[in-house]
Amino acid sequence: MSATQLAQTYFEAIEKKDGEIGAYLTLTKKLALEQAKFVDEKIARGEEIGLLEGIPGAIKDMICVEGVRATAGSKILDNYIAPYDATVIKKLKENGAVILGKANQDEFAMGSSTETSAYQITRNPVDPSRVPGGSSGGSAAAVAADEAVWSLGTDTGGSIRQPASFCGVVGLKPTYGRVSRYGAIAMASSLDQIGPFTKTVEDAAIVLSVIAGQDLKDATSAQSGDKKFEDYLTGDIAGKVIGVPKEYVENLEGEILEIFEKSVEKFKALGARIETISLPHTQYALAIYYIIMTSEVSSNLAKFDGIKFGMRADDLNDSGATESGTAKNLLETYLDTRKIGFGDEVKRRIMLGTYALSAGYYDAYYLKAQKVRALIRKDFQQAYEKVDFIYCPTCPEVAFKFGEKTSDPLQMYLSDIFTISVNLAGLPAISFPIGFCEIEEKKLPVGGQLIGEWFDEEGILNAAHTFEISEK
Amino acid sequence: MLTKEEILHIATLARIGVSEKDIEKYQHDLSEILDYFKKLDQVDVRGVEPIGHITGMQNTFRTDANVDFGDLGKAAILKNVPERKDEYVKVKSVL
Numbered sequence: 001m002s003a004t005q006l007a008q009t010y011f012e013a014i015e016k017k018d019g020e021i022g023a024y025l026t027l028t029k030k031l032a033l034e035q036a037k038f039v040d041e042k043i044a045r046g047e048e049i050g051l052l053e054g055i056p057g058a059i060k061d062m063i064c065v066e067g068v069r070a071t072a073g074s075k076i077l078d079n080y081i082a083p084y085d086a087t088v089i090k091k092l093k094e095n096g097a098v099i100l101g102k103a104n105q106d107e108f109a110m111g112s113s114t115e116t117s118a119y120q121i122t123r124n125p126v127d128p129s130r131v132p133g134g135s136s137g138g139s140a141a142a143v144a145a146d147e148a149v150w151s152l153g154t155d156t157g158g159s160i161r162q163p164a165s166f167c168g169v170v171g172l173k174p175t176y177g178r179v180s181r182y183g184a185i186a187m188a189s190s191l192d193q194i195g196p197f198t199k200t201v202e203d204a205a206i207v208l209s210v211i212a213g214q215d216l217k218d219a220t221s222a223q224s225g226d227k228k229f230e231d232y233l234t235g236d237i238a239g240k241v242i243g244v245p246k247e248y249v250e251n252l253e254g255e256i257l258e259i260f261e262k263s264v265e266k267f268k269a270l271g272a273r274i275e276t277i278s279l280p281h282t283q284y285a286l287a288i289y290y291i292i293m294t295s296e297v298s299s300n301l302a303k304f305d306g307i308k309f310g311m312r313a314d315d316l317n318d319s320g321a322t323e324s325g326t327a328k329n330l331l332e333t334y335l336d337t338r339k340i341g342f343g344d345e346v347k348r349r350i351m352l353g354t355y356a357l358s359a360g361y362y363d364a365y366y367l368k369a370q371k372v373r374a375l376i377r378k379d380f381q382q383a384y385e386k387v388d389f390i391y392c393p394t395c396p397e398v399a400f401k402f403g404e405k406t407s408d409p410l411q412m413y414l415s416d417i418f419t420i421s422v423n424l425a426g427l428p429a430i431s432f433p434i435g436f437c438e439i440e441e442k443k444l445p446v447g448g449q450l451i452g453e454w455f456d457e458e459g460i461l462n463a464a465h466t467f468e469i470s471e472k
Numbered sequence: 473m474l475t476k477e478e479i480l481h482i483a484t485l486a487r488i489g490v491s492e493k494d495i496e497k498y499q500h501d502l503s504e505i506l507d508y509f510k511k512l513d514q515v516d517v518r519g520v521e522p523i524g525h526i527t528g529m530q531n532t533f534r535t536d537a538n539v540d541f542g543d544l545g546k547a548a549i550l551k552n553v554p555e556r557k558d559e560y561v562k563v564k565s566v567l
Contacts, residue, residue, distance in 0.1 A: 083548035339489030370522030426526030
């Protein structure tokens with residue numbers, strides 16, 4: 001099969017299934033077929049091609065592709081055409097990967113179900129009555145529904161791992177700094193990281209090898225030394241020590257606990273040693289995450305003002321802030337544009353972050369949170385003196401139904417409880433399928449999460465790979 | 473519970489227009505989450521240095537060079553501007 005035929009096969013699958021699933025916001029057929037043709041010509045000339053060349057994937061709408069609409073799931077960017085490629089896109093293009101389109105997401109990645117997208121819901125391919133998770137729900141669903149071989153998402157508090165868990169695919173959040181964030185629309189800059197979704201751990205390693213590396217356009221990105229992560233998949237974890245944090249598993253119950261315990265036994269059978277560890281500051285993670293994240297959100301989203309790009313509130317149709325029939329002044333333009341352009345969850349977080357950073361509260365909230373964040377990092381540093389990896393379920397639950405949590409923000413936030421500490425500490429972590437819960441005659445996937453030491457993606461990829469191949 | 477005045481003050485700082493109904497909703501939602509943050513009062517952080525950057529990287533530098541996006545790049549950027557005059561971004565009068 002040629003690269004062109006492969007791309008066309010995927011567009012046919014999208015046409016057939018995406019009406020129901022809703023994984024894509026924009027298709028980039030012209031770009032994809034041009035890219036595929038280029039690869040086919042290379043093959044025809046007898047040139048060697050790389051592992052990702054001609055392989056079609058989807059990109060979360062948060063990440064800029066030159067000349068393609070990038071909404072980040074928000075009305076405020078409804079008409080925004082990205083004028084440049086994100087660094088990850090530049091690297092994917094240079095390596096011949098084919099881009100099928102842009103995937104749906106929670107608005108500005110704020111959500112755990114993809115229900116806050118201003119455009120559409122995305123259905124979980126495993127059970128269409130349930131959410132795909134979020135915020136990278138479109139990217140996860142595209143891979144799970146075979147509407148893409150791989151996809152990119154972003155993960156600020158679990159937005160790659162949680163949807164991977166809900167949809168039964170592999171999702172990798174790299175170490176903070178492993179992948180350049182240049183060209184990814186920023187949510188919370190000290191937490192955001194781009195990573196892949198795939199069907200297998202090996203595929204995730206292959207995509208990571210292409211997108212990783214230092215980039216002078218992202219001063220926080222680190223040297224990767226052209227590492228080929230797929231070369232580290234030995235399938236052997238004998239003698240490795242895996243820590244299970246007691247704070248994560250003590251409240252687990254029911255089928256998820258059973259599936260998790262079974263997977264722990266499996267790791268033992270594969271030669272790993274299991275140790276119970278303690279991460280004593282876990283109970284504070286959610287609170288400091290919501291202070292740091294909302295503070296950074298309020299700052300990052302200040303640029304959407306209706307002046308430089310994106311949508312602007314109509315000058316004469318006002319929302320009560322102006323005298324009817326007169327053109328808005330500058331402040332009124334800001335107020336109305338942001339009132340109309342942003343959805344409820346985005347506004348709630350901007351408000352919260354603005355409060356936390358406002359005069360008189362900075363020390364009590366943001367500064368305090370940064371100090372507790374240091375304690376969370378210390379918890380992990382101490383754990384890694386004794387263990388190679390940390391292991392727990394990705395989520396305390398399986399995919400939930402639409403509307404189940406939209407009315408209670410705190411309840412929705414609790415869905416991220418096992419994933420957020422990883423972002424606060426900047427660690428790499430992978431979610432991979434470890435079993436199924438049978439609910440209403442549907443087999444709903446459960447994900448396991450391996451958390452590695454800083455810049456030890458190869459370690460967790462190999463451990464997850466070893467688990468995965470032993471399942472077959 | 474945050475007062476209406478406090479919500480209005482935050483909304484103005486955040487440049488988000490709010491209706492009466494919005495204000496009541498934010499009073500409830502924000503107060504609930506701020507209550508949850510009280511949990512942090514229990515943590516002893518004496519002597520702990522705050523962290524902003526997690527992997528501890530030091531300053532990285534690149535040449536402060538002008539990158540010319542060319543006419544095409546300029547057009548691509550200007551295409552996204554809501555209101556412009558010729559090749560300029562038009563801003564509402566400030567005074």
